[in-house]
Amino acid sequence: MDTKLSRRAAVAAAASAAIASGAASKPAALGGAPVRTSPFPTWPVWETTDETEWMRVLRSGKWYRGSGKAVDAFEQKFAEAMGSPHCLAVANGTSALMVALHGLDVQPGDEVLVPPYTFIATINAVLSKSALPVFVDTDARTFQMDTSKLESRVTDRTVAAIPVDMAGAPPDLDTAVAAGRQLGIKILEDAAQAHLGEWRGRKLGTITGAGTFSFQASKNLNSGEGGAILSSDGAFIERCYAFHTNSSPRRGSTPAPAQGGNFRLTEFQATLLVSQMTRLEAQAKRRDANATYLARRFTEIGGVTPAALTDGCTRSAWHLFMFRYSAADFAGLPRDKFLKAMAAEGIPCSSGYTPLNKQAFLKNVLAGRGYQRLFSGKRLQQWHEQNHCPVNDKLCTEAAWFTQNLLLGTRNDMDQIVAAVEKIKNHAKELAR
Ligand SMILES: *Cc1c(COP(=O)(O)O)cnc(C)c1O
Secondary structure (H helix, E strand, C coil), rough: HHHHHHHHHHHHHHHHHHHHHHHHHHCCCCCCCCCCCCCCCCCCCCCCHHHHHHHHHHHCCCCEEECCCCHHHHHHHHHHHHHHEEEECCCCCCHHHHHHHCCCCCCCCCEEECCCCCHHHHHHHHHHHCEEEEEEEECCCCEEEHHHHHHCCCCCCCEEEECCCHHHHHCHHHHHHHHHHHHCCEEEEEECCCCCCCCCEECCCCCCCEEEEEEECCCCCCCCCCCCEEEEHHHHHHHHHHEEEEECCCCCCCCCCCCCCCCCCEEHHHHHHHHHHHHHHHHHHHHHHHHHHHHHHHHCCCCCCCCCCCCCCEEECCEEEEEECHHHHHHCCCHHHHHHHHHHHHCCCCCCCCCHCHHHHHHHHHHHHHHHHHHHHHHHHHHHHCCCHHHHHHHHHHHEEHHECCCCCCCHHHHHHHHHHHHHHHHHHHHHH
16 A cells, blocks of 8 residues: 555544544533534535636626527526426526416416425415415425325315425325326426436426426525526427516417516526536535435434435435434434534534414415405415414424535545434433433
């Protein structure tokens, strides 16, 4: 062995010895040394190519899709990478949902089935159409919408459902697609977190006929802000196209004239997305390897149960690493104290979403003049009476997350996460005091 290699091996051995003894030492929250002091990989990442492309657009003076070619080029590249016949780029993930709901002809007074465990934008997009979001409970094992319950929440006004690929992994999309067919409702897949994730070998966002993405700064593919709609239905995409650029159809296409807005992506964002896409697959592979390893180690520890992947998920995009924390397995240590103890060890860990269906913004919107006109008093009262998602309520008290940038770290970084959890578990009684 050459000296350089053996020195490296010695450093690695010392590091793993430190990790092993770290699990036995005092938690940082009780004054011990933290498991790690160095930061996790930062997000976003960029290289010289991104700068060159950005400057090329700047110097061309062609900054919007009407004058340049970058948005067209990105749409083509993204469609190709996702195996989708059509792609429309838009300003962000929220407007992708809004534009797609227009394309699906969701109108004021309609009802749309949604999960309570998602980012608020999924719900806001429905409200922006003056439609009523109706919540379908979560599957606690997967953290995903329980699509077997879609039918139970349907009324004669239900026109669509929005299953979300939470954390980059799908709910049961076979069941969602079958329910859509059987109930005669459209299924819009919110794949905002799911770039390169797969359902039965096909890319998420292409499974239900219409899918949307976000390229907001935190997302696995990002341009600060940005979004896209994928579909195999060309006529749907043409309706979306006209809507996204103030009722102006694409040359040669003839959707029925309709309302619109401005939801266009800029040339700058598009060119950045094209260069970011060159790294997407490698980043996705790294996240997948780290998350798969972390899931195995967490399962061995016990009391930190990773979100299961739905049968049929052939690849997760791992936008988040989600798990259920069981205080009972940690000597009763409450979740917020566990999260604080993790932070003290140098590992940022979030409690995730709170129950969306119970938030004040919804009550206020539904109490407003518009909804009072669009829906009968009887229907709104029934909505309130039925607006219960007990599985989700419980999940929200137990959930914890790591964000995707942690998963871009090394195997040693993952071992440190494991060591921190083990250390906290070993000292849970003292921490709970
Ligand atoms: C991020 C996100 C959105 C919204 O995307 P923006 O680009 O931030 O508007 C919608 N749905 C989900 C599930 C998201 O995670």
